[in-house]
Amino acid sequence: MKRVLIVFLFICPLVSYSFANSGRPTSTQSTSPSDPFQKGLGALHAKHFDEALGELTAAEGEHPDDARIHNFRGIALAQLGKTTEAADEYAAAIRLDPLMENAYRNLGFLKWTLGDTTQARELLERAVKLSPADGFAHYYLGRVELQANLYALAFRELEISGVRPPADADFWVRSAIGYRALGRPEDERKSLAEIEGLSLTDPQSIEAAVQLLDGHETDVAIRIIQKVRDRGSAVVGQFDLALAYLTIGSYEKAIQEARVYDNRPDSAPEWSVIGIAYAHLNQRDQCIDALRHSAALAPKEEEHWLNLTRELMEFGRYPEAINEIQNGLAANPKSYALHLRLGAAYLATDSYSQAESEFRDLIAAGDPLPTSYVGLAQVLIRTGRPGEAATELAAAEQKLGPQFLLCYFRGLALGRAGRLSEALAAFETATKSNPDSSDAHFNLGKTEFALGMLQESIAELQIVLRIDPDDMQAKRVLSQVYHRAGNEKNAIKFADTSTERPRSADELLGDFFLPHWEVRPSEGARVDFQ
Numbered sequence: 001m002k003r004v005l006i007v008f009l010f011i012c013p014l015v016s017y018s019f020a021n022s023g024r025p026t027s028t029q030s031t032s033p034s035d036p037f038q039k040g041l042g043a044l045h046a047k048h049f050d051e052a053l054g055e056l057t058a059a060e061g062e063h064p065d066d067a068r069i070h071n072f073r074g075i076a077l078a079q080l081g082k083t084t085e086a087a088d089e090y091a092a093a094i095r096l097d098p099l100m101e102n103a104y105r106n107l108g109f110l111k112w113t114l115g116d117t118t119q120a121r122e123l124l125e126r127a128v129k130l131s132p133a134d135g136f137a138h139y140y141l142g143r144v145e146l147q148a149n150l151y152a153l154a155f156r157e158l159e160i161s162g163v164r165p166p167a168d169a170d171f172w173v174r175s176a177i178g179y180r181a182l183g184r185p186e187d188e189r190k191s192l193a194e195i196e197g198l199s200l201t202d203p204q205s206i207e208a209a210v211q212l213l214d215g216h217e218t219d220v221a222i223r224i225i226q227k228v229r230d231r232g233s234a235v236v237g238q239f240d241l242a243l244a245y246l247t248i249g250s251y252e253k254a255i256q257e258a259r260v261y262d263n264r265p266d267s268a269p270e271w272s273v274i275g276i277a278y279a280h281l282n283q284r285d286q287c288i289d290a291l292r293h294s295a296a297l298a299p300k301e302e303e304h305w306l307n308l309t310r311e312l313m314e315f316g317r318y319p320e321a322i323n324e325i326q327n328g329l330a331a332n333p334k335s336y337a338l339h340l341r342l343g344a345a346y347l348a349t350d351s352y353s354q355a356e357s358e359f360r361d362l363i364a365a366g367d368p369l370p371t372s373y374v375g376l377a378q379v380l381i382r383t384g385r386p387g388e389a390a391t392e393l394a395a396a397e398q399k400l401g402p403q404f405l406l407c408y409f410r411g412l413a414l415g416r417a418g419r420l421s422e423a424l425a426a427f428e429t430a431t432k433s434n435p436d437s438s439d440a441h442f443n444l445g446k447t448e449f450a451l452g453m454l455q456e457s458i459a460e461l462q463i464v465l466r467i468d469p470d471d472m473q474a475k476r477v478l479s480q481v482y483h484r485a486g487n488e489k490n491a492i493k494f495a496d497t498s499t500e501r502p503r504s505a506d507e508l509l510g511d512f513f514l515p516h517w518e519v520r521p522s523e524g525a526r527v528d529f530q
Helices: 002-015 036-045 049-062 067-079 083-096 101-113 117-130 135-147 151-161 169-182 185-197 202-214 218-230 234-248 251-259 268-280 284-297 302-314 318-331 336-348 352-364 371-382 386-400 404-416 420-433 438-450 454-467 472-484 488-493
Strands: none
Touching: 036 049, 036 067, 049 067, 067 083, 067 101, 083 101, 101 117, 101 135, 117 135, 135 151, 135 169, 151 169, 169 185, 169 202, 185 218, 202 218, 202 234, 218 234, 234 251, 234 268, 251 268, 268 284, 268 302, 284 302, 284 318, 302 318, 302 336, 318 336, 336 352, 336 371, 352 371, 371 386, 371 404, 386 404, 404 420, 404 438, 420 438, 438 454, 438 472, 454 472, 472 488
8 A cells, every 4th residue: 555655646647747748649638628638637636536537438438549548547556456457547548658757657667566676677677768867767767776685776766766765665675775786885874764764564564674684784684673672562572582682693692582471372473583502502401391392382383303313313313313203293294394303313223124115205295495406315315225326316316306406416325326427417407506505515525536547636626726725635535636637746735644534425415304404495385195
């Protein structure tokens, strides 16, 4: 509703124009001040939108090919919330008069309010091209670019427009984040001051604060949340303040704020914040106790079980983790994330038959992600079935398409099976898919070394060291390659006598327990368990 009100303020100058200024004249242009078109414009100017629509509809019936009537009828429809019909009217105006800048601008604005930034940008760029002096077209285009995080383009259009910025929290939040990204601290400071000076409702304040936290404007975000709490909306503000402190790493303060409500019947989120904060403080027993509270209070919400079991596994308490995962599955039997977590826990405890069963169940249920396929491949590799692992991963690529993890682990499996030429091709595909993966380049270099491709191996291992100059294992293998190539100087240069843990060839890349445990890991992945 706020955007609708704003747009009328910007449209008012349009409806006060003479006929000559409301679009290019057509053969059906009317001149009588008492005809429906003139009456419609008067009603539109007076904000009598129903009356305006009636008169303009009559005018359109008399002059169906007049682009100006379609444009103004679109304005009336937009003000009445009839956005689809309004868009049709603007489009009709453009068809009748491809040079009517007003229609492009109005349709572009409408598309922006509906969230279609791509079409909005195209239409508004056309409007600006047709009428470079139209400040509102520049302004709307600037808002579109700001929403798309194209900050330099956005501020250029907004500055050209000369339009006074609105008293709108979203605008100033995005501006502050944009100025921060562009290194314009004075403009950033002014934007933050505008935000703090706005009269916002409690939900608007919390929404703005969350956006500011995402943009790393933490100080102002916390002050806004504190104001919400001080106004008496403690239940809303207190918890969000705890989240804010957690986000910026003030873990003791996060615990203090969350503790205010940790004894309410529905306080599972507060207990989760407390548990996560204790985890960061490495206070393990307090962390587990708090996360157990959250899971007990909201057993149907899988994220609480995921938080708890992730921490148990981080602390090496696998039997407890497996027990808690099973408790979580009793309450959420179709949880993709918990089934995957159970497979990971079984794999970590060398319970291979149970892990294999979990991963195969996930695959049979139609897992849209590569994770369960990679989990199954690890089980098969560790139990001496690398050829079968390679076959399963190849089948996964047929289903899911070529993906980095599938190519990478297929390379590992083929290497374990002694099929080095096939492993080489798989690792080459993996490095093309993810050029920044030192693991993929490392294993490609090792495979090339095994195949006697010494210069190619040296090149790959040098890439590893460019990505990670401290990778001692890459240096050790590179030393061996140089020795084989007869380059003793470089062999000595890269020789290493450290005793760090060797790189595990079948270790999963990244976090096998799914994305970071402060984020709901099951989003984007759903499987159908029978």
